[in-house]
Amino acid sequence: MTETEMSGTEMSGTGMPETGIPASDVTGITMPGTELLATLLPPDVVAVEAFTDDPDAVLFPEEEATLARSVDKRRREFTTARVCAHRALAGLGVPPAPVLRGPRGEPQWPSGVIGSITHCAGYRAAVVARSTDIVTVGIDAEPNEVLPEGVLDQIALPEEHDWLGPLMHGDPAVHWDRLLFSIKESVYKAWFPLARRWLGFEDAAITVDPLGGTFSARLLVDGPVLPGGVPPGRGQRNHDLSALPEARVPERLTGFTGRWLARNGLVITAITVPGR
Template structure:
């Protein structure tokens, strides 16, 4: 499903379950254990998807470790993103010659818990969500907004190494085209000799899931 949202130069691998017996690189295995000493199935399957995508991209096998903020550290010359939620895991990778950055996110297709929307949205965004809610499409627009902002953050962080708060980007969702725009409200990084002022992305609601993706071409 995720491949529908991304350019052909981006390779996607996804899974709706956690395969048994997945072997990780020893260095990955050390960071696959959670605080209680359990092997995290989300991490394992996410890295399994990442390795499948990298193989299809023609990249020699190597561990995908975690860098600053827990973001994946991709092999040289590769950009990518990993996401997981209940019932879905995915990774998307591309050559850095083709894409500057990628951000993907998956969420269950259900509304945000009470009180969360005000913590992750601007007043203008909430006003627009109220308009979207009047449409006949049964999409949890508040959760979609959250997911899109997660994708924007995942695309932003590799370019800056800095946190991007939920209030630092103004998001607009196009219900008809299945797209969204994020206008940065803080100074952006320099990309191609110009300051980056925002991101565009695509979204999909299907099979009980919300998927969002951002891909910035080189």
């Protein structure tokens, strides 16, 4: 898949061209309980989104230092996304702190916080939660436009082509190929903080509920063991630990479920895994 600020997001190694709605087509900034993301996320997650860039926005010096060789476009999207992250942290009751990039481009959050960042033309957003409440989160926003030629064949499995075909000849309000791409970006963002390793587009099979606004992702590779595990006996064959009241049986990640929407010229996808 990609890294974790990906293409229209942070962590993207797809090399896709930036396309989408001009920033001038939408205006305003929304704070925690945001207009778009609030419909996709549980209450434990704080979200901040922006539709324009503030030319007077100020970064932490450590963040500013990472932009020394960046072009203006990259500087603007990075800055606004980081301002969203700072405000989201404040909404969570955590003092704002620099949000730097890890080795794979992943945002590095303060201790005890998990989060995700996305940006595309005309939209930036960040979400955060306490790691005691949410195990992992992944968000992605993309322009609601057809993918560039050849990209779908690079990202879609045969079984995904099967359900995509009828949808792409149906509702023209949603570019389903772009939605698939966005889902796979969110999958990677939710996966990486847990697994700390690459996940390819071909390593997760996606199914979409076109009416219910939900999706599921079935991992085709071994997933990491989820932090905290599950109570002894819940769907586990080995109950050897059940003699210890506080013991929890390890649970391996096998997939994700999430929600999506198409609105304001965007497709937005979100995955959250609640704490056990």
